[in-house]
Amino acid sequence: MDGNGRWAKQRGLKRTEGHAAGEHALFDTVEGALDIGLEWMTVYAFSTENWRRPVDEVRYLMNFNENLLLRRRDELHERGVRVRFIGRRGGRVPGRLRRQISDAEELTRRNRTMTLTFAFNYGGRAELVDAARAIGHEVAAGRLVPDKITDRTVARNLYAPDMPDPDLLVRTSGEFRISNYLLWELAYAELVFTDVLWPDFRREHLFEAIREYQRRERRFGAVDG
């Protein structure tokens, strides 16, 4: 969900007002995703690198996310959305936000219409480091021999082992980067880039990205059949 700061700057607003405007973009997109029957959607809300931002902006984002979960979790629940989080829970994430995260996950955990995953305090490298540590512990405990480590060993040690690999990645705001997002999971994803800044993103932009996806030919390393 990139481009909030530039969106605000273009309007002579504070960066934080760009983040606030991103909420409508997110919920319009979620509604659109529900309408077309999308079962999995993951959004990059805060990266392990975003801690480098000014303290005021970081504080704003922590409060904003806490508050958003509190205000929105019931409507997500009513719409059959399972809310989940991937990322490092501990560290600098404030306790109050951590509690809102657990509460929203707990409230919605039986829902299956759509799984909406927030990547928060998330980094693709951190996720792989955490997986490597968990695998190391299995080896040390004598439950796994190193030669038996496969793709599946890594995959089952990711933050959301049951999440299917994404088919489509949409990157907003005219940047052409992965920025440490779902590094393992995106191995065969189709990438769609748009100049739209996140606060201007609407369900129609998601639909357009999906139409673009449908025009692609996916071969997964093989040749066409």
Ligand code: IPE
């Ligand atoms: C994305 O918008 C929101 C977060 C990373 C929390 P940015 O804040 O990165 O907006 P730009 O890239 O400065 O325009």
Ligand code: MG
């Ligand atoms: Mg940015």
